[in-house]
Amino acid sequence: MSERSGGLDATVITGARGIGKTVMLGAAEDLARGRGWGVISETATQRLAGRLQEWIPRHAEPMGRVITVDEIHAVNRRELIQIGADLENLANDGQHVALVVAGLPALVDELLSDESAAFLRSADRIVLRNVPVDDVEESFARTFAGGGFETPAKALRQAAEATEGYPYLIQLVGYHLWREAGDGHGLTAATAARAIGRAQARIARTDLT
Structure with missing residues (x-):
């Protein structure tokens, strides 16, 4: 998140409930703010696509935007299609967008098998595991x-x-x-x-x- 260039970067964080996914999202947000990025923090509840359409123009920073979404497995599939299209449009316009999402492993795998999540399939994956x-x-x-x-x-x-x-x-x-x-x-x-x-x-x- 330190380089300025157009495009969409996506990261998917998975792990059991309580393992620290939300903490990881918070750390990503703090890192982004420290480097001059606009930050939008969300949870995959109803009307997520509409909220992002409202918030994205308000967080236009020269470096780009970081969007975090917790509980991504709960997202409405139709909304996810809209979100993917909106983010791709931003990237095609030369704007740099980083999307970081988190969810439960089995449910995220199920989500990624759906056509609505096609834009997330090439995302970087971070798997949080138990402590020795x-x-x-x-x-x-x-x-x-x-x-x-x-x-x-x-x-x-x-x-x-x-x-x-x-x-x-x-x-x-x-x-x-x-x-x-x-x-x-x-x-x-x-x-x-x-x-x-x-x-x-x-x-x-x-x-x-």
């Missing part, structure tokens, strides 16, 4: 040691393995583990088990499709 369990354990150890807690290896490993490296579960287990340890029980296998149970119960109530 050893790294989760190390992070828990640093966090709890920094908080003044004893950090028994068994409890740390137990908590880390329960997350399976899934970022959302890492957050939940870490949150409940801190609460359990901070209630005067310290960091033990028993407090780890309770924290894991609470985190898994929360996951069970969350729609991660």
Whole structure:
């Protein structure tokens, strides 16, 4: 995003819910603003095409425009056809447009198989994956040691393995583990088990499709 030239650049970010796709979009927006690009941040809700048609003229910057769209798999297919046509027209006029979208892997794959998404098929792909369990354990150890807690290896490993490296579960287990340890029980296998149970119960109530 540092070079000025006409054309359409597209990037598709995929990963499980809670893995950091929205954070990646935010980082792309911050980077673009820092380099003088106009930024449009959107979510694939109803009337997305109309909103983009309204916002694009307002964000005309010499370097170009960056458009981010979260939950792209939820986009209306007819609207996506219009969005693709509008962006191609801008690119053909010599304007530089960067489109960065994010969504859930299986649903994005389904979207890309549809003719409405033909303009996205040549996009760069970024796949966000789970965190290695050893790294989760190390992070828990640093966090709890920094908080003044004893950090028994068994409890740390137990908590880390329960997350399976899934970022959302890492957050939940870490949150409940801190609460359990901070209630005067310290960091033990028993407090780890309770924290894991609470985190898994929360996951069970969350729609991660």
